[in-house]
Amino acid sequence: MTRQEAREKAIALVSRMTVQERAEQMRYEAPAIPRLGVPAYNWWNEALHGVARAGQATVFPQAIGLGATFDPALLKRVAEAISVEGRAKYNAQSARGDRDIYKGLTFWSPNVNLFRDPRWGRGHETYGEDPYLTARMGVAFVQGLQGDGEVLRASACAKHFAVHSGPEAERHRFNAEVTARDLEDTYLPAFRALVEEGHVESVMGAYNRVNGEPACASTMLQQKLRGDWGFQGHFVSDCWAIRDFIDGHDVCDDPAEAAALAVNTGCDLNCGSTYYFVMEAYEKGLIQEETITEAAVRLFTTRYLLGILGDGSPYDNIPLTEVESPEHLKLARQAALESAVLLKNNGILPLDKGKLKTVGVIGPNADSRACLVGNYHGYASRYITVQEGIQDYLGDDVRVLTSQGCHLFKDRVESLGQPGDRLAEAAAVAHASDVVILCLGLDETLEGEEGDTGNSYASGDKRDLLLPESQRELMEVIAAEGKPTVLCLLAGSDIDLSYAASHFDAILDLWYPGGQGGKAAAELLFGEVSPSGKLPVTFYSSLEDLPPFEDYTMKGRTYRYLQHMPQYPFGFGLTYGDVRVTAAVPERDGDRLKLHVTAENRGKRDTGEVLQVYVRCQDSQWGAWNPKLCAFQRVFVPAGQQIETDISVPADAFTVVDSEGIRKVDGSQFLFYVGTSQPDERSRMLLGAAPVRVKWAL
Numbered sequence: 287m288t289r290q291e292a293r294e295k296a297i298a299l300v301s302r303m304t305v306q307e308r309a310e311q312m313r314y315e316a317p318a319i320p321r322l323g324v325p326a327y328n329w330w331n332e333a334l335h336g337v338a339r340a341g342q343a344t345v346f347p348q349a350i351g352l353g354a355t356f357d358p359a360l361l362k363r364v365a366e367a368i369s370v371e372g373r374a375k376y377n378a379q380s381a382r383g384d385r386d387i388y389k390g391l392t393f394w395s396p397n398v399n400l401f402r403d404p405r406w407g408r409g410h411e412t413y414g415e416d417p418y419l420t421a422r423m424g425v426a427f428v429q430g431l432q433g434d435g436e437v438l439r440a441s442a443c444a445k446h447f448a449v450h451s452g453p454e455a456e457r458h459r460f461n462a463e464v465t466a467r468d469l470e471d472t473y474l475p476a477f478r479a480l481v482e483e484g485h486v487e488s489v490m491g492a493y494n495r496v497n498g499e500p501a502c503a504s505t506m507l508q509q510k511l512r513g514d515w516g517f518q519g520h521f522v523s524d525c526w527a528i529r530d531f532i533d534g535h536d537v538c539d540d541p542a543e544a545a546a547l548a549v550n551t552g553c554d555l556n557c558g559s560t561y562y563f564v565m566e567a568y569e570k571g572l573i574q575e576e577t578i579t580e581a582a583v584r585l586f587t588t589r590y591l592l593g594i595l596g597d598g599s600p601y602d603n604i605p606l607t608e609v610e611s612p613e614h615l616k617l618a619r620q621a622a623l624e625s626a627v628l629l630k631n632n633g634i635l636p637l638d639k640g641k642l643k644t645v646g647v648i649g650p651n652a653d654s655r656a657c658l659v660g661n662y663h664g665y666a667s668r669y670i671t672v673q674e675g676i677q678d679y680l681g682d683d684v685r686v687l688t689s690q691g692c693h694l695f696k697d698r699v700e701s702l703g704q705p706g707d708r709l710a711e712a713a714a715v716a717h718a719s720d721v722v723i724l725c726l727g728l729d730e731t732l733e734g735e736e737g738d739t740g741n742s743y744a745s746g747d748k749r750d751l752l753l754p755e756s757q758r759e760l761m762e763v764i765a766a767e768g769k770p771t772v773l774c775l776l777a778g779s780d781i782d783l784s785y786a787a788s789h790f791d792a793i794l795d796l797w798y799p800g801g802q803g804g805k806a807a808a809e810l811l812f813g814e815v816s817p818s819g820k821l822p823v824t825f826y827s828s829l830e831d832l833p834p835f836e837d838y839t840m841k842g843r844t845y846r847y848l849q850h851m852p853q854y855p856f857g858f859g860l861t862y863g864d865v866r867v868t869a870a871v872p873e874r875d876g877d878r879l880k881l882h883v884t885a886e887n888r889g890k891r892d893t894g895e896v897l898q899v900y901v902r903c904q905d906s907q908w909g910a911w912n913p914k915l916c917a918f919q920r921v922f923v924p925a926g927q928q929i930e931t932d933i934s935v936p937a938d939a940f941t942v943v944d945s946e947g948i949r950k951v952d953g954s955q956f957l958f959y960v961g962t963s964q965p966d967e968r969s970r971m972l973l974g975a976a977p978v979r980v981k982w983a984l
Contacts, residue, residue, distance in 0.1 A: 287436050287591065289518060295596065296586035299324070305575055308582040309564040312549070314522075314557045315387070316585075326385045327589065329522065329555060333393035333431065333440070334411055334662040335364075335800065337372050337609075340379075340388040342667055344371060344614040344801065348660030349397060350778050351625035351797030353413030353822035354859075356896040357920045358426035364621055365430025367614045368393075369440040373601045374608040391592050392441040393431060394490055394522070395662075398424040398476040399450050401779075401823050402843050405835050406452035407733045407746030410660055410778020410798065414822025415844040415856060417472055418915045421479035428484035437593040438487060439601055444480040445490035446524055448507055449473045453835050454736035455745035458527075459534035461495040462838045466947030467908075472840050478515055487519040487588055491553060493527045493534075500535050502527045503551040512552065520584040523548060526558040546572035554581040610667055615802060622799040622806035624894065624920075628817035628860040629783065629825075634770055634791040636813025636862060636891075637721060644685045646719030647673045648712050648764065649726050649774075650694040650757065656729040657776040658803045661738060663730075666801030672725050672774055675804030679812060689715045691724075691764075695732060695754035706756075709763050716767040723811065724764055724790070726757045727777035729798075751782040751829060758785070765789040774807060780825045783853060795819075816862035818894030818920075820963075825854035845964060847911045857915070857964045858972060863893030865923050870960035870978045879935040879982060883960055885921065886928035894922050897931070899960050900977070901939045906953035908942035913957070913965055933960075940984060954984040 300308060302322055310317055318326040332338035335346040346352065346364050355361065372391060379389050398420050401409035413423040424444070433439035449462045449469065464473060480486040489511060491502030501507060502523040511517045531537050531544035538544040545560050546567040567573045586595070593599025608614070628635070637645075651657040653673040670678070677686050690699060691712035697705040716722045730738070732754070734746040752758065762785075764771060772792040775781060776799070786793055794817065796807055809815050824845050826832060831850040833842050840847045845856035869884040883897060897920075900913035916939035923929050935958070942952050961977025963969035970976045 289587065289591065292590035293583065293587045295590045296583045299586055300579060300582045303582070305568065305578060306565060308578050309561070309568065311582050311585055312555055312564060312578070313561045314555060324595070328385055328387045328390050329392045330387050330557060331390045331393050332388065332662050333368050333372060333395045334397065335660065336368055336664040337375060338388065338662045338664050340375060341665060342609055343375070343664030344610050344618050345659055345664050345666045346618045347621050347625045347800040347803070348410050348778055348798035349413055350410040350822060351799060352621060353419065353423055354627055354797060354819040355621065355624040356419070356820050356918050357624055358422050360621060360624060361423050362426040362430035363617060365427045366433070367617055369431045369433065370604060371609045371614065372440050373604045374606050377602060377604055378606045391594065392443070392488065392588065394443045394445060396424050396427045396442065397445055398480060399446055400472060402451050402840070403832065403835050404751060404780035404823065404826060405748045407454050407748065408735050409451070409823070410733065411662065415824060416822065416846070416915050417475040419822060420476040424476050424480050425484040428480055428486045432485070432487060435600065437599040437601065438591045441487040441588055441592060442484070443488040443490050443522065444477050444486045446492035447477055447489050447501060447511070448492065449496045449838060450492035450494055450501065452747055453745065454747045456836070457493040457736060458530045460836070461498060463497060464838045467943050467945050468838070468840050470947040470949055471943040474510065481511065481515045481517045487591070488522055489517065489519065490522050490524055491527060493524050493530060495535055500531055500537060502553050503531070503547045505551060508552045520554040520588055521552055522555040523553050523557055528553070528556055528558055528560040542567040542570060542572060549573050549577055549581060554584045618800050619802040619806050622803050623810065623815050625797055625799065625819045626806070626810050626817045627795040627819040627821055629793040629795055629854055630787055631792045631860055634772060635811065637811055639680060639684060639812055642684050642720045644687060644719045645676065645680065646687045646715040646722040647676055647725065648689045648691045648715055648722060649724050649760065650690055650692055651727045651729070651776045652688065652690070652723070652725035654729065656731065657727055658799060658801060659730070660778055660798035661730040661734045669801050670804035672723070672796070672804045672807045675806070675808035676723060676811070678805070679808035687715045687719055692756040692760045694729065695756060697756055706759060709760065712760060713763050713767055716764050716769050719769060722764060722769050722771040723774060724761070724771055725774045725776060726753055726761070727775045727781070733778055748779065751780055751826065753781060761785055761789070772811065780823055783825065813862060813891070816891055816893035817859065818861055818896065820857050820859040820896050821854055822856070824848060824852045824856045827851065827853045845912060845966070846914050851968050855964055855966055855969045857898055858969055861893040861895060862889065862891040863887045863895070863923060863925060864889035865893065865895040865962055866975055867897065867961045867978050868928070870958070870980050872958070872980050872982050875934065877937040879939070881933045881935060881958070881960060881980065882930065883933055884928060884930050885923060887923040887925050890925050892922070892924045894920060895962055896920050897933060897960065898963065899933055899935060899958055900964050901935070902957050903942055903953040904955040904957055906942050908944050908952055913959055915964070951984070956982045958982060
């Protein structure tokens with residue numbers, strides 16, 4: 287069914303409704319209209335890294351980990367699996383009359399906001415700090431979720447539109463002030479790609495204001511969305527964001543006025559309760575009937591495209607056995623393997639099982655399920671923690687000693703115990719072990735969405751880059767034992783790893799790796815698979831290097847505008863191999879550039895690797911401060927061998943954005959860097975190698 291055909295069906299159906307019935311359909315919990323055969327439908331569902339909040343589902347790595355894979359093809363497969371499970375659950379539940387929240391096919395994912403500041407608690411819901419990476423990963427997710435058939439397998443949603451990345455505690459009243467250049471160059475590219483390339487079915491407005499206008503009622507943003515980009519789907523508010531027009535932003539006096547402002551600006555669907563006042567606004571003449579009608583038509587167009595009205599869909603027979611199928615669990619494990627980023631390795635990894643008698647697994651995240659899942663998650667029927675994964679892998683051949691070591695953030699594990707009540711046990715375990723696997727980090731109780739976290743300040747944002755004090759004390763205790771130690775970090779953001787880097791032998795960032803995370807961790811630690819993920823965010827040396835959290839200008843932020851040396855750079859990640867790009871030959875390919883790249887693995891182990899291309903315009907005043915990512919490709923390089931591959935650089939790589947927010951070609955001399963990292967000094971120091979430089983003139 288084409289969109290036009292679906293829209294014609296929607297027009298015909300909506301024309302038979304009263305104005306009251308149309309207005310009621312604009313609420314996320316849309317009621318049934320029995321006389322027209324329209325069932326109730328709840329629009330609110332989540333699928334950030336698996337079908338969420340509705341019972342059993344495959345739990346994939348959190349989005350930030352998926353971003354670290356730099357693998358759009360893999361992410362598309364992950365999204366396909368999510369949508370199949372979503373259909374399977376919808377089929378089973380709706381057949382039994384269950385049309386509750388989190389049971390529909392309109393998934394409010396992905397989050398393609400930019401992780402511009404490491405303090406933002408929701409940053410781990412994103413694919414990282416780079417517009418190009420986020421666009422490529424986001425488009426892959428949308429295409430995988432929605433499918434390419436005549437009927438949508440599920441509906442994806444680009445959120446939160448736009449210029450939204452904290453502070454969480456201020457989001458209901460905050461005004462994000464952004465320049466025209468930063469808007470076009472940083473905050474909008476991913477949304478534009480999801481609309482123009484991914485044909486995303488819906489877009490969600492953010493809580494905050496953008497340059498004075500509430501994001502859910504922004505004429506400027508709607509002009510970009512529906513005017514410039516040709517978006518034809520439906521627009522939904524973030525949950526209770528329209529209430530903020532009154533209570534937070536002070537742009538409306540009452541709910542009817544707030545509903546009118548949102549509807550008249552193009553917000554079709556309200557997650558919240560303000561649209562209960564749409565009819566009052568209509569009766570006061572604040573909203574015209576045709577505006578209500580158009581919103582209802584857009585919403586029913588989506589429902590027809592999903593095949594959940596009328597004649598059904600090809601997906602109606604997907605069985606419940608697809609949920610957590612063996613294939614999906616295998617895919618979750620692969621995603622966890624590709625997402626892990628090896629930040630340090632003095633040669634201790636991979637561990638040799640045959641040379642070990644005792645392994646100590648220590649830390650509050652060693653046997654934690656919470657640190658596997660991040661937020662907006664489903665529920666796996668079985669979780670494999672890092673501790674369990676190591677125990678399963680080693681079996682009876684190697685003794686595994688364990689200790690929680692400390693509470694995740696409190697000063698003691700037992701409420702009646704003394705501070706540091708697990709430190710002595712942890713020290714004893716380390717002393718008795720040949721090698722220590724120390725599992726530290728955060729979970730969704732410490733970083734996440736405002737109101738969803740259990741930290742003392744409840745905003746979900748981090749105050750600093752440090753691990754909780756309890757974990758810092760544990761690190762010192764373990765270091766004092768002098769045993770070979772590998773730190774496994776399970777967190778969703780930049781953490782200060784300076785102490786670990788100077789005291790431990792290896793650091794492996796696992797992010798929030800999903801239900802299969804522990805199995806993947808064991809395979810990585812013991813060399814069944816080489817780590818190959820790359821940092822999708824900068825690990826800063828200090829917050830002092832950054833502008834204030836509330837400042838939305840990009841100067842000094844992210845690798846593109848960073849003016850200080852980072853702790854670990856965007857795009858960095860070690861492997862068990864040693865892959866170097868040895869040649870990159872440019873060739874014009876229409877309006878694109880094609881690079882014929884040769885890479886060789888000088889190491890002794892096969893490995894996956896991410897070839898990265900960065901560009902800098904040398905003769906435009908509007909060029910980025912630092913070279914920016916413009917292409918990447920995941921490859922596999924066997925030990926001692928070389929590969930050849932072509933990497934296509936899109937035409938946008940040759941454009942810049944001026945102070946008026948106009949994207950254009952404004953230079954002819956370009957320098958490309960092709961390697962396994964960005965071309966910055968810190969990456970060269972850590973890798974002992976630099977990318978190949980390629981000059982190109984238009």
